[in-house]
Structure formats: structure tokens, C-alpha cells
Amino acid sequence: MSINVIKRDGKVVAFSSDKIKRAISNAATRIGEMSEQDIDRITEIVVNKCDRLPGDSVSVEQIQDLVEDTLLKSKFNRTAKSYILFRDMRTRNRDNKSKLLKDIAKKLNGTNIVNQNANLDEASFGGRKGEAANELMKWFALNNCMSKKSRENHLNNEIYIHDLDSYALGCHNCLSIPFDHLLANGFDTRQTDIRPASSINTAFQLVAVIFQLQSLQQFGGVASTHLDWTMVPYVRKSFAKHFLDGMEYICDNGVEYDKEELLKLSIDSKLYHEQPKVYKYALAKTEKELAQAVEGMYHNLNTLQSRSGNQLPFSSINYGTCTLPEGRMVIKALLEGCIKGVGKHHRTSIFPCGIFQYMKGVNDRPGTPNYDLYRLALESTARRLYPNYANVDWSGNAGYDRNDPKTYFSTMGCRTANGFDINHDEGVNPQTKDGRGNLCPVTIIMPTLAMEAGRDVDCFMALLDTKIHEAKDMLIERYEYICAQDPSAARFMYENNVMLGYKPEEGIRSALKHGTLAIGQLGLAETLELLVGCNHTHPEGMALAHRIEGLFKQRIAEFKQKYKLNFGVYYTPAENLCYTAMKKFKEKYGEIEKVSDRDYFTNSMHVPVWEEMDIFRKIDIESELTGYSSAGCITYVELDSAAKSNIDALETIVNYAMDKDIPYFALNLSNDTCLDCGYTEEFNDHCPECGSKNIQQLRRVTGYLTNDYKTAFNYGKQKEVEDRFQHIKLTKGWKNEL
Numbered sequence: 001m002s003i004n005v006i007k008r009d010g011k012v013v014a015f016s017s018d019k020i021k022r023a024i025s026n027a028a029t030r031i032g033e034m035s036e037q038d039i040d041r042i043t044e045i046v047v048n049k050c051d052r053l054p055g056d057s058v059s060v061e062q063i064q065d066l067v068e069d070t071l072l073k074s075k076f077n078r079t080a081k082s083y084i085l086f087r088d089m090r091t092r093n094r095d096n097k098s099k100l101l102k103d104i105a106k107k108l109n110g111t112n113i114v115n116q117n118a119n120l121d122e123a124s125f126g127g128r129k130g131e132a133a134n135e136l137m138k139w140f141a142l143n144n145c146m147s148k149k150s151r152e153n154h155l156n157n158e159i160y161i162h163d164l165d166s167y168a169l170g171c172h173n174c175l176s177i178p179f180d181h182l183l184a185n186g187f188d189t190r191q192t193d194i195r196p197a198s199s200i201n202t203a204f205q206l207v208a209v210i211f212q213l214q215s216l217q218q219f220g221g222v223a224s225t226h227l228d229w230t231m232v233p234y235v236r237k238s239f240a241k242h243f244l245d246g247m248e249y250i251c252d253n254g255v256e257y258d259k260e261e262l263l264k265l266s267i268d269s270k271l272y273h274e275q276p277k278v279y280k281y282a283l284a285k286t287e288k289e290l291a292q293a294v295e296g297m298y299h300n301l302n303t304l305q306s307r308s309g310n311q312l313p314f315s316s317i318n319y320g321t322c323t324l325p326e327g328r329m330v331i332k333a334l335l336e337g338c339i340k341g342v343g344k345h346h347r348t349s350i351f352p353c354g355i356f357q358y359m360k361g362v363n364d365r366p367g368t369p370n371y372d373l374y375r376l377a378l379e380s381t382a383r384r385l386y387p388n389y390a391n392v393d394w395s396g397n398a399g400y401d402r403n404d405p406k407t408y409f410s411t412m413g414c415r416t417a418n419g420f421d422i423n424h425d426e427g428v429n430p431q432t433k434d435g436r437g438n439l440c441p442v443t444i445i446m447p448t449l450a451m452e453a454g455r456d457v458d459c460f461m462a463l464l465d466t467k468i469h470e471a472k473d474m475l476i477e478r479y480e481y482i483c484a485q486d487p488s489a490a491r492f493m494y495e496n497n498v499m500l501g502y503k504p505e506e507g508i509r510s511a512l513k514h515g516t517l518a519i520g521q522l523g524l525a526e527t528l529e530l531l532v533g534c535n536h537t538h539p540e541g542m543a544l545a546h547r548i549e550g551l552f553k554q555r556i557a558e559f560k561q562k563y564k565l566n567f568g569v570y571y572t573p574a575e576n577l578c579y580t581a582m583k584k585f586k587e588k589y590g591e592i593e594k595v596s597d598r599d600y601f602t603n604s605m606h607v608p609v610w611e612e613m614d615i616f617r618k619i620d621i622e623s624e625l626t627g628y629s630s631a632g633c634i635t636y637v638e639l640d641s642a643a644k645s646n647i648d649a650l651e652t653i654v655n656y657a658m659d660k661d662i663p664y665f666a667l668n669l670s671n672d673t674c675l676d677c678g679y680t681e682e683f684n685d686h687c688p689e690c691g692s693k694n695i696q697q698l699r700r701v702t703g704y705l706t707n708d709y710k711t712a713f714n715y716g717k718q719k720e721v722e723d724r725f726q727h728i729k730l731t732k733g734w735k736n737e738l
């Protein structure tokens with residue numbers, strides 16, 4: 001035969017009947033129904049068919065079609081089937097690989113910048129390298145690290161696996177860092193060992209360093225749960241030092257104090273007041289050192305790039321409840337630092353996310369010891385969007401210890417929170433937050449299930465139940481994968497007991513078992529719309545919302561007992577997923593009114609951002625559902641820039657949310673800054689002061705803030721921001737009567 005074969009890559013080679021025979025023989029061997037003669041005969045038929053084709057060349061695909069056709073027409077049905085399956089698998093592998101290479105190329109060139117997470121600079125060298133590698137990591141994880149069921153759920157837009165690019169590595173999501181013990185005892189890093197902090201200045205520097213170090217051991221956020229209490233000993237150290245200096249240089253009356261004895265004292269103790277002049281000096285020096293230390297931390301956390309230089313650590317700090325004079329000083333300094341802003345134009349600090357811990361009897365009303373600081377917090381929120389508000393008395397954190405701030409309700413900025421630890425060690429309060437975090441969330445995309453259930457409520461509830469069980473299986477599968485890693489992959493975390501409970505003899509499972517396995521959800525509003533024709537702003541929608549959330553809560557409680565793992569209901573941030581899940585949904589089901597006629601799904605169980613209602617109604621509706629979650633949720637309301645000058649109104653709003661048992665609450669105010677003159681107000685596309693178009697428009701993404709939303713947010717999230725209804729507009733007489 002003199003014909004040529006055109007290969008897939010375009011190369012031309014000579015026709016070979018041997019290759020055809022080998023392909024048939026491979027299929028035949030797998031089944032065992034053909035003899036050597038049978039194979040020869042089929043090969044001959046195929047060769048003859050090739051010969052009769054018009055032209056002088058034939059493609060590989062054409063030859064394979066002929067083999068398939070010939071086998072199908074023969075009596076060797078099972079061999080034919082095997083051949084087809086094998087061919088199909090090879091095709092899929094080839095498609096997969098070429099798609100993978102294309103995706104990698106796009107990320108390397110920076111031609112596919114989607115801002116999947118607003119803190120990540122995908123255009124930078126570090127970002128491009130990281131993102132290109134992530135494409136490979138995702139592909140590898142889907143094809144090698146998980147069961148078929150997990151992969152299908154993810155690819156079918158039913159149960160989304162978060163941070164797929166970190167799956168194959170086996171690292172976990174986020175952590176509340178036990179700063180108390182790290183600062184008191186020091187810690188080891190690969191290159192050196194760090195001594196315990198000896199002053200408030202070094203303590204705050206170490207906080208930034210530790211945030212940075214820990215964020216390299218995991219893929220998500222890092223938090224401190226009670227930074228005001230944590231810093232008390234270091235304020236005392238600095239104060240004692242300044243006091244002794246004062247005794248030496250200002251007073252010099254021959255009275256001597258023992259430094260070790262001084263460190264045991266409150267800075268407000270009688271002994272210090274015996275030297276009024278020196279006391280005043282020491283206090284002023286300490287306050288100045290503290291202010292500089294806080295400023296240093298804000299600057300560090302907004303500049304110390306992490307993860308190959310393309311993002312900042314997602315850092316959060318909780319504070320507000322310490323009534324000791326040292327703790328109060330720290331809270332005040334943190335808030336004043338936040339209000340001051342960073343850089344030449346005093347821009348709003350993106351990190352850390354500040355969270356004020358609202359606590360009854362401590363800071364909630366006039367006459368309580370930290371009420372003045374709560375007011376200062378509100379002022380800061382008005383100008384800087386931070387702090388947000390965590391509700392220490394939230395019913396979901398029942399059982400916490402009033403004498404132990406490690407057990408107070410605290411949260412990651414985004415909303416992820418540590419619930420009751422079913423594996424708590426003896427003598428440790430199960431609500432302890434420090435040293436624990438979220439391990440690996442998945443999110444159930446409920447609108448897909450509603451469609452697959454034919455928009456029938458009972459079918460949906462049954463399917464949802466199945467998917468909640470599958471989500472649990474997917475989490476256990478990934479948990480086991482994470483537990484199989486070697487502690488040497490995260491030395492800083494394990495060797496310094498940054499993650500609670502690590503016992504080398506028991507392996508890393510001893511620490512990981514305290515973490516959360518979060519089952520998240522997306523698009524409750526759209527799901528209700530599909531099932532009953534209205535969302536939960538209507539009674540019928542709300543009734544079904546209770547059924548749905550009740551099922552989540554019930555199943556999670558059962559799983560927690562059965563598997564002795566900390567499963568939790570999670571109201572997912574879905575920063576990127578709100579957009580990508582919607583894109584996939586539209587491709588499959590088209591545009592459905594009030595469901596897929598926008599570019600994003602509504603976040604978790606939130607009221608859709610475009611629903612017009614007043615602030616209190618928004619809080620009322622969401623507060624009906626927040627109690628079902630245990631692994632984190634957030635509620636926010638939209639205000640206008642006029643609210644900035646009405647701190648009383650802001651206080652009324654936050655108090656209302658706290659009274660309604662909202663666990664984590666944030667106020668969204670617009671925050672626009674001119675990068676040329678520093679003017680800060682709400683404005684559209686140019687600065688009203690100097691006319692510059694070089695402006696930064698900050699908006700809240702998930703709980704965190706980010707840089708200008710028009711460049712840092714993905715397309716769906718940008719659209720969501722633009723649709724956000726300002727609830728203040730319908731809040732009657734809010735300026736006077738609130």
C-alpha cells in the first residue's frame with residue numbers, strides 16, 4: 001500500500017498494517033474472545049477498507065472509525081465495546097491535557113485575569129507563576145486525589161470543592177493563632193529561634209511576623225482572637241522599663257525597685273502612683289511606644305507579601321473586651337491606628353480586618369467599662385469600614401468561659417468561625433478558639449439541586465439530604481488526605497504548637513481533629529425562587545428556608561456525633577464561586593427570571609443585595625437563619641456616606657443586630673479615596689476636591705475589604721456591588737429618631 005497516514009499533530013507517516021493489528025489485538029487481549037486468526041482477518045478487512053478510500057492519505061481518526069465499524073459489524077461485540085471505551089478514554093485524556101496546557105498558558109501570559117480572590121495580584125510575576133502552577137495542581141487533584149463521586153459533584157456544579165489548587169498538597173485552610181503562648185515562650189523558625197517578646201513594640205512586630213509565617217503553612221486566613229488581652233503583659237513590660245528609666249533620669253531619689261516585681265503589677269497599681277512624676281513619664285512613653293508599635297503592625301500587614309509575593313496574609317484581629325488599663329490602652333491604640341490609616345495619604349488599611357467583640361456589661365451601653373471604646377470603634381467603622389462586630393453573647397457560642405477570653409466568640413474576617421470542639425482535651429473549654437481553624441470547606445450549590453429536582457420541593461429536600469451526606473463524605477476524604485501529610489511540611493505550625501493539641505507520637509491527626517469540616521451553601525434566595533416562586537423575604541419562602549437550614553443543622557449534629565469530627569454549617573463567602581457557579585448554571589439551564597438573570601448567585605442565606613428594604617428588616621430576616629450556622633456567617637447592611645457623621649445611628653444599628661443574636665455583623669459604607677490629594681468621601685469617577693481620576697473605591701468583599709473593587713473584584717462580584725441596595729434609604733427618619 002502506498003497511502004500515507006496523517007497523524008493528530010499533522011505529521012505524515014507511511015501506512016502500517018502492523019499498527020492496526022496492534023490496536024485490535026490490545027482490545028482483544030483485554031476481553032479474550034478473539035483468536036490470532038480472528039485478529040488477522042479483521043485487520044485485513046480494515047486495511048482493504050483503507051485502500052478503497054478516495055485520495056492518497058488517511059487520518060488516524062478515519063482509521064479508528066473503520067476499526068470501530070468493522071468490529072461492530074463482526075460477532076466480536078465485547079471487543080468492539082472495549083475498543084470504543086479505550087478510544088474514548090484516550091480522546092478525553094488528550095482533550096484534558098490540551099485544555100490544561102491552554103489554561104496554564106493563559107495564566108502564565110496573564111491573559112486570563114479573573115481576580116478569583118480580591119487579595120491576589122494575578123498580574124504580578126509571582127501571581128502568574130502561582131496561578132499557572134495552580135492550574136496543574138487543580139487538574140492533578142481532580143484526576144488523582146479524590147473519588148469519582150467527589151470529582152463529579154465538583155464538575156457538575158453541585159458540590160464545590162474550595163481551594164482545589166491546595167488539595168493535592170494536603171494543607172489546611174485557616175487558623176486562629178495562639179499568640180498568648182507564642183509571644184510568652186518565643187518560637188523556632190527554620191533559620192533561627194525567636195525569644196519571647198520583651199516589650200509592646202517587639203510584641204506587635206512579632207504578631208506581624210507570626211501572621212506571615214503561619215499563612216505560609218496553610219491556604220486561608222490567620223486571626224488573633226483577643227489581641228487586647230494578649231498584649232497586657234507587654235504593655236506592662238514596656239511600662240516597667242520606662243518607669244525604671246524615669247526613676248533613674250528624672251527622679252533619682254535613691255528608691256530602687258525590682259524589675260521582676262514590677263512586671264507583676266498593673267500599670268495602675270499604687271506603687272507606681274507613689275512616684276507621680278515618673279508615673280506620668282512612663283505612661284506617656286508607653287502610649288507613644290504602643291502607638292508606634294500598632295502603626296508598625298498595620299504597615300507590615302499591608303506590605304509583607306506572602307505566598308511567592310502575590311498576596312498579603314488574610315489577617316484578622318479580634319479585640320474589645322479587656323477592661324484592664326493595659327488592654328484598654330491597646331484597644332484604643334488599635335482603633336486610633338485604624339482611623340489614622342496608612343501611607344502618605346492615610347489610606348484605609350486593608351489588613352488586618354479589625355473585629356470589635358461586643359459584650360453585654362462590658363462595652364454595650366453607657367456606664368459599662370469599655371463603652372467609650374465601643375463608641376470609638378463605631379467612629380472607626382464610619383470612616384474605615386473596620387472594625388466589624390462579633391457578638392460575644394451569641395447563643396451559638398454558649399458554654400464559653402467569662403474568665404477566659406480564648407473562649408469568647410471571635411471570627412476570621414471573612415466569617416469562618418470555630419464552634420464547639422467535640423474533641424476537646426480534658427480541662428480545655430470546648431469553645432476554645434485559639435489553635436483551631438477551618439480545615440477544608442465544600443459548598444452545596446443549591447440552585448443546581450433545585451433544577452435537578454424538577455423544581456419540586458419534596459424531590460429537592462430528598463436530593464439535598466443526599467448531597468449533604470455526599471458533602472460529608474467529600475470532607476472526610478479530604479480530611480484523611482490532609483492527615484496523611486508529614487509534619488515536616490508545616491514545621492512552624494506543628495513544632496511550635498501553633499495548631500492546638502499536636503502530639504508527635506499520635507501524628508498530625510492529634511491537632512487536625514480540633515479543626516472544622518465546613519459544609520457550606522450558596523444561593524438560598526435563588527433556590528427558594530425556583531421552588532416556591534419567592535425568596536425568604538416572603539413568609540412562604542421563609543418557611544421553606546427554615547426547613548432547608550434545619551436539615552443542614554440536624555445532619556451536621558448527627559455527623560459530629562457519629563464521626564467525632566467538627567462538622568459545621570457554613571454560610572460560605574463564595575467570593576469567586578458566586579460568579580463561576582452562575583456561569584455554569586446559565587450554560588446548563590439558561591436564563592431564569594430572578595434566578596439566573598444576573599451574573600452572580602446570592603451569598604449563602606443572604607437576602608439578595610437588590611431587595612429594597614430598610615436596615616431593621618434586613619437584620620430581622622437574616623437573624624432568623626443565622627442560628628443554624630456553626631462554622632461562620634456574616635450579616636451586613638448598606639449605608640450611605642451621610643451615616644458617617646451619625647455615630648448614634650450606627651450604634652443603634654449595631655445594638656439592634658446584637659440584640660437579634662446576629663453573631664457577626666458589618667456595616668457597609670462607601671469608602672472612596674483620592675490617591676493624589678487624599679480626599680476621602682463617596683464619589684463617582686473623579687475627586688470632587690482636585691478633579692483627579694486616580695481614585696480608590698473600597699468595598700467589602702466577604703467580610704474583608706480589598707483594593708479598588710473595579711480592578712480587584714471578579715466580574716460577578718463587581719456586578720453584585722453595583723446592585724447593592726442602600727438599606728438606609730428606606731430606614732425612616734434614621735437621622736433623628738433611630
Ligand SMILES: [Zn+2]
Binds near residue numbers: 674675678679689690
Ligand atoms: Zn483629589
